[in-house]
Amino acid sequence: MTRREQGPAGAAVVQSVLEEIERRCGAGVVSTDPADLSELGRDWTKVFAPAPCAIASPRTADDVSAILKVCDAAGVAVVPSGGRTGLAGGAVAKDGELVLSMSRMSAIGEIDVVGRTVRVEAGAVTQAVHERCAELGLTWPVDFASKGSSHVGGNIATNAGGIRVIRYGLTRNWVLGLEVALASGERLAMGQALEKNNTGVDLKQLFIGSEGTLGVITAATLKLTRLPADHDVMLFSLADLSAVIRLFRAAQEAPFQLGAFEFFTDRCLARVERHRKRTSPLSTNGTCFVVLEAERGPANEAWLADLFEKGLVLDGTMAQHASQAASLWELREGISESLSATGLPHKNDIALPIAKLEAFCADLERTLAERYPGWEVCLFGHIGDGNLHVNVMKPDDLEKEAFLARTHDVDRHMFELVKSYGGSISAEHGIGLLKKDWLGFSRSPAEIAAMRAIKRALDPNNTLNPGKIFDA
Amino acid sequence: MKILVALKRVADPDNANKVKIPGSGDRVDTTGLEWKPNPFDEYALEAALRLTENGQQPKTRAGEVVVVTFGPKETETTLRAALATGADKAIRVDATDDQLDGDLVARALKTLVEREKPDLVVMGKQAVDGDSNQVGQILAELLDWPQATFAATIEEEAAGSVLVGREVDGGVAKLRVKLPAVVTVDLRIVAGASVYSTKTARTFKYNEGVRFAALPAIMAAKKKPLTEVKLAELAADTKLKVTYAKFQAPPARKAGIKVKDVAELVDKLQKEAKVL
Numbered sequence: 153m154t155r156r157e158q159g160p161a162g163a164a165v166v167q168s169v170l171e172e173i174e175r176r177c178g179a180g181v182v183s184t185d186p187a188d189l190s191e192l193g194r195d196w197t198k199v200f201a202p203a204p205c206a207i208a209s210p211r212t213a214d215d216v217s218a219i220l221k222v223c224d225a226a227g228v229a230v231v232p233s234g235g236r237t238g239l240a241g242g243a244v245a246k247d248g249e250l251v252l253s254m255s256r257m258s259a260i261g262e263i264d265v266v267g268r269t270v271r272v273e274a275g276a277v278t279q280a281v282h283e284r285c286a287e288l289g290l291t292w293p294v295d296f297a298s299k300g301s302s303h304v305g306g307n308i309a310t311n312a313g314g315i316r317v318i319r320y321g322l323t324r325n326w327v328l329g330l331e332v333a334l335a336s337g338e339r340l341a342m343g344q345a346l347e348k349n350n351t352g353v354d355l356k357q358l359f360i361g362s363e364g365t366l367g368v369i370t371a372a373t374l375k376l377t378r379l380p381a382d383h384d385v386m387l388f389s390l391a392d393l394s395a396v397i398r399l400f401r402a403a404q405e406a407p408f409q410l411g412a413f414e415f416f417t418d419r420c421l422a423r424v425e426r427h428r429k430r431t432s433p434l435s436t437n438g439t440c441f442v443v444l445e446a447e448r449g450p451a452n453e454a455w456l457a458d459l460f461e462k463g464l465v466l467d468g469t470m471a472q473h474a475s476q477a478a479s480l481w482e483l484r485e486g487i488s489e490s491l492s493a494t495g496l497p498h499k500n501d502i503a504l505p506i507a508k509l510e511a512f513c514a515d516l517e518r519t520l521a522e523r524y525p526g527w528e529v530c531l532f533g534h535i536g537d538g539n540l541h542v543n544v545m546k547p548d549d550l551e552k553e554a555f556l557a558r559t560h561d562v563d564r565h566m567f568e569l570v571k572s573y574g575g576s577i578s579a580e581h582g583i584g585l586l587k588k589d590w591l592g593f594s595r596s597p598a599e600i601a602a603m604r605a606i607k608r609a610l611d612p613n614n615t616l617n618p619g620k621i622f623d624a
Numbered sequence: 625m626k627i628l629v630a631l632k633r634v635a636d637p638d639n640a641n642k643v644k645i646p647g648s649g650d651r652v653d654t655t656g657l658e659w660k661p662n663p664f665d666e667y668a669l670e671a672a673l674r675l676t677e678n679g680q681q682p683k684t685r686a687g688e689v690v691v692v693t694f695g696p697k698e699t700e701t702t703l704r705a706a707l708a709t710g711a712d713k714a715i716r717v718d719a720t721d722d723q724l725d726g727d728l729v730a731r732a733l734k735t736l737v738e739r740e741k742p743d744l745v746v747m748g749k750q751a752v753d754g755d756s757n758q759v760g761q762i763l764a765e766l767l768d769w770p771q772a773t774f775a776a777t778i779e780e781e782a783a784g785s786v787l788v789g790r791e792v793d794g795g796v797a798k799l800r801v802k803l804p805a806v807v808t809v810d811l812r813i814v815a816g817a818s819v820y821s822t823k824t825a826r827t828f829k830y831n832e833g834v835r836f837a838a839l840p841a842i843m844a845a846k847k848k849p850l851t852e853v854k855l856a857e858l859a860a861d862t863k864l865k866v867t868y869a870k871f872q873a874p875p876a877r878k879a880g881i882k883v884k885d886v887a888e889l890v891d892k893l894q895k896e897a898k899v900l
Contacts, residue, residue: 386839433836435682457843469836472705473660474636476836 160248161228166205169226169250173208176218183207192253193231193245195238196298196488197586198496199556204231204245209253213333213370216252220368221337223250224615230335231617232364234306235277237298239488239499240584242310242363242620249618252368254305260284268376269328269345274305274369281374290376293320297485305369311361313580315412315484318536320377322580323360329373330356334366335615345373358606363582364617366610382448383411385477386456388468389432390440393510399442399464400506400536406455411445416532420487420543423530427490430482436467442535443484487532488541496546497530498559502570503579506538512573513540519565520544524558539579542566560589567593583621591622625687625780625803625821627672628742630733631665631706633699634753645871651722652871661702664748667814670834671807672746673710675780679824682835686823688712690740694719694729700850708837708845719855725866726758732858733759734766742804744786749774749808760808770805776812780821 161169170182183189184206193202205228210216223230229249236243245251254275261271265288272281278292278299285291294307296314306312308330312323320326329343342356343349359367390396396415403410418439425431432441446452459465471477491497504512513531520529530543544562546555567577567590577594578587591600600622607614607624614624635643635657644653661669669691676687691706692715693699703714717732737745750757764771776796777789788799788807801807812818816829837845855862883889893900 387836429832431831433831433833435838453843453846456839460840468839470839470842472708472837473702474658475638475660480836 160205161226165226166228166248166250169222169228170206172222172226173219176222177208177210177215181208181210181215181219183209189251192233192236192251195236195241195243196492197239197241197244197499197584198492200241200244200246200585202245203248204251205248207251207253209256211256213257213331213339216257216333216368216370217337217339219250219252220333220335220615224335224337224613227613228615229618230368230615232305232309232368234275234303234309235298235301236306237302238306238310238582238584239501240363240578240581240586242582242584242617243306244585246585247619254303254368254370257370258303263288263290263376264345265290267345269373270376271329271345271371271373272304273371274303274308276304278302278304278307285376286379289379291379292326292374292376294323294326297488304372304374308360308369308372309362309364310582311580313534313537313539315414315534317534317539317580318413319409319411324357326375326377327356327360327372328375330359330369331371332356332359332367332369335611335613339370340367343373347375358610361582363584363620365607365620366616368616380409380411380447383445383477384408384448384452385471385480386444386446386468387432387434387480387483388442388444388465389434389436389438390442390465391438393440393513395438395464396440396442396535397506397510399444399459402455402459402462402464403444403446403536406446407451408446408449408455410536411447412443413445413534413536414443414484414532415535416441416443416484416487417530419528420491420530420532421483423490423494424483424486427493428482428486430479430486432483433469433480434467438466441483443480484532487530491530491543491545495548496552496555497543498546498555498562499581500542500544500563500566500577501533501579501581502540502542502566502575502577504538504540504570504573504575506535508573508575509535509538509540512569512575515569515573516542516566519569520562523565524562534580537579538575563590570594585620588620588622625676625744626740626742627675627687627689627744627746628733628737628740629665629669629672629689629691629706629711630729630745630747630759631669631691631693631702632662632748632751632753633659633693633695633702634662634751636660637752643873645873649870649872651868659698659702661705662748662751662753664750664752664809664811666748666834667811668746668748668809669706669709669711671775671778671809671813671819672744673835674819674824674830675744675746675778675786675821677710677821677823679820679828679830682710683838685710685712686821690715690742692717692733692736694724694732694855696720703850704845705837707848707850708842709835710837710841711848713848714850716850716852717855717858718852723855723862723864725864726754726756727762727865728855728859728862730759730762730766731861732855733763735858736853737763737767744803745769745806747806747808749810760806764806767804767806770801771807772799772801772805773808774810775807776810776815777818778807778809778813779819782822 257273258275772788
């Protein structure tokens with residue numbers, strides 16, 4: 153039995169740990185302000201009550217090492233924390249853990265324009281990195297709705313996806329080097345600014361997507377690419393999901409580089425309208441919408457004309473300048489926030505083979521309508537990647553507790569369907585706390601055993617983010 | 625009804641932090657700025673489109689909207705966008721911003737109005753770059769036409785007039801303006817029930833904001849007429865009345881401070897800011 157399974161550390165232990173941290177790292181590193189505890193103890197999931205014992209905000213990688221060493225020795229669990237925009241509870245501290253907030257370590261180093269790399273500290277905000285790179289005509293193509301808050305360290309620890317995956321792939325593809333502190337306080341500097349470094353096991357890959365369970369990322373060397381040429385941003389309305397899939401095929405065969413292909417339903421849009429007072433600018437609206445982004449080129453308009461001739465879409469528009477493009481994007485990017493602001497969504501993030509999406513969605517609607525009549529389902533997602541965000545909304549007349557009690561059953565029904573269609577129970581949000589009961593629907597016992605062995609090797613006392621992904 | 629809409633391309637105010645002034649201070653460096661139509665002029669175009677249609681059937685145009693801009697060749701994208709949104713024809717007066725001031729633009733527009741003979745000229749109340757708020761007023765004076773500025777509502781009337789609502793302190797002033805006339809518009813002109821042609825039922829409500837170009841219209845806009853006119857053709861005297869002496873960035877804001885509690889805040893407000 154590891155030390156962490158004996159439950160949260162006692163108050164006296166915590167007190168001496170906090171004093172030791174301040175002694176080693178200087179005053180002002182630790183906070184036990186109740187406002188900080190409730191704010192920094194959770195992420196965008198709303199279902200867990202935050203209850204950390206304290207917040208530590210290191211200024212340097214040495215501070216991170218010192219904090220981990222002290223906590224590991226005293227048996228105080230540590231939850232690494234970035235911008236806390238995660239949706240699986242990976243950054244939730246609900247059992248008296250110490251939250252290690254990386255916000256103060258946000259330096260963005262000098263950009264190497266020839267090598268197209270930049271070293272940033274883990275707490276650098278994604279959008280700040282984008283803005284710095286854009287000045288030099290470069291970008292780090294990891295992009296999603298929460299980029300204004302999310303940290304690079306969190307992006308990497310969750311191997312974040314987002315709206316550009318269709319063109320650039322996951323975060324994993326854009327990390328050249330990683331600096332990590334282990335639970336023991338020991339530090340690893342892996343990779344660095346080399347595209348090619350074929351020298352044994354690529355250790356940094358272990359930490360990418362590990363959700364803070366194997367080590368704390370303190371800095372990363374990011375791979376950059378050229379800023380794409382101007383984009384045409386289009387919004388289409390379509391009759392149904394099958395038309396969406398046909399439009400996706402047409403977009404794959406189109407004479408342009410596809411930058412994004414995002415789908416949402418009229419129910420999502422209705423929520424955006426309620427919360428943000430924004431609605432579809434189209435005159436004919438179906439049940440499905442697609443935001444499509446294409447690198448601008450002379451052939452784009454002929455392709456569009458052809459779409460209309462074939463009757464693939466009900467209606468559509470193309471942004472005429474950047475602020476129109478931004479307002480079309482707002483319809484899609486405002487969904488997640490609008491769902492939370494207008495109700496209580498039970499969120500799921502699943503992936504399916506794209507050829508099976510339509511059949512799966514029909515099955516899902518049928519299953520939910522039979523078992524949970526009147527429950528609203530809001531579907532949106534990066535449909536080009538086969539990635540669907542399934543949001544089951546709490547009916548207004550159902551108590552929160554009663555709803556949460558039943559969502560577990562909803563998940564079981566849905567994940568059984570996902571499994572039967574050969575999909576994944578978590579496309580890009582990770583496992584965290586929210587999905588750990590279902591890990592077995594997507595990973596075999598042998599795989600999980602291998603993951604446990606790695607966890608034990610790197611974090612023998614189960615200090616780092618215990619209880620996330622699986623119970624060690 | 626035939627309407628002339630004056631559109632100006634401005635640097636995107638959302639990117640105001642990219643505005644750079646060279647050491648010499650003789651101009652604003654425009655390289656790297658993103659451009660968009662002046663928002664108030666976009667609202668003017670939306671108002672003009674609403675005045676030349678039945679709101680229930682916006683695809684059938686009932687009237688003519690001519691858009692005009694003053695700018696270099698690349699401002700034609702602004703005009704093409706206006707054509708895609710529903711305007712019928714476009715005119716580009718070839719000029720760069722440093723060759724223009726409000727007075728010269730108004731004089732050149734006067735000649736264009738005499739050529740095009742619109743029933744109504746609609747434009748934004750001001751451009752968000754220079755914020756001069758002059759062109760509409762000067763143009764009305766030069767044409768000796770009635771003017772209504774800062775319009776929040778416009779209703780077309782059967783008897784050859786428009787009823788314009790202007791928001792003033794304590795209420796709305798309504799002006800009945802006989803056509804031909806010049807109207808400059810404010811933000812609220814794009815609210816759902818702000819503009820009605822005689823064809824649109826009063827029960828109809830528009831979507832808030834400006835309309836987007838429908839995809840078939842974007843294609844069709846390629847074939848709509850877009851002509852170029854030389855500035856000298858429109859104004860014999862191209863001398864400027866307003867010249868800029870020097871450009872200077874506003875002083876940078878000082879960093880704020882964090883206070884520990886309300887007591888400290890009150891103390892600072894009393895002793896340092898001296899506002900309490």
